[in-house]
Amino acid sequence: MAKEPGFPFTTTIDDASGTPRDISNDVNSLQFATPRGVQDITGVNKSAIERQLLLADASTTLSLAAFNDASNMSHAVFKTVSSTSVNRTQTLAISGQTLATEMLYTDYQLARGADGSLTATVPGVLADGTVPTWS
């Protein structure tokens, strides 16, 4: 299913050669998991949880609405995930604010739906331990 552009956020991800590509039109959902802040946690052993949180890392999951093999779009960016191990910059932009994150993507899994659609899931983790900030 081809999808028309128009969603008011942009997702830009490096291809294997490090060139940023805007693949916003292919992204159906973007999830970014972060450790819960200490202030969120109520418990008797807060310091133990804080120690555990130090080990926690951020991860991301991109869900792609459709297989898109157009030039410089999602398939061109992610087809090299299985054959390369490069860190890639993932930049999320919303209303002029950006979050640039160095990610290591670990899979590019395509799936055929019962309705004939071809979708994909791309998981990744924070590559170098640098915590990103909105700017």
Place this chain on the structure above:
Amino acid sequence: MPEPFRILPRVGPELYKTYEIATPTKKFTRPATCAEVDCPNREKGWKTVIDLSTELGRKQAAYIRLHSGRSFTATQNVDILTFTFYAGQDCFSEHRKSLMREPFFLIKGGDFRGNPLDTPTRRLRPQSWVDDMGESLESMKEMRERG
């Protein structure tokens, strides 16, 4: 669908929360015609190649000939039947067009492994979502710096 390959977190999902921007296809797009999405098949015509040695292929060929209502020419090489459709007709793909709605900006409990604390999902305005995520990342950074 099997789970994609991931580097698993070292701590449980109860210590995570997930920021999500979601645009589920059914709610954010509507079915569209080839003309609405500038479909290249409509613009230039297209070929559909069918294997007549399979039952599915025979059914597809029968549908195209008897029910599709499209104009075409057909060439056959043993069991392989090639239909060439003229430009200006709708193809067989299901196209979707954006409804231009604002995405859902969500904060959920847990991560891809689940939400063991059953933290309810919150839907926020984009700026509040960015602010909350910014605070969360700042807190993560401070923890790292403190050691």
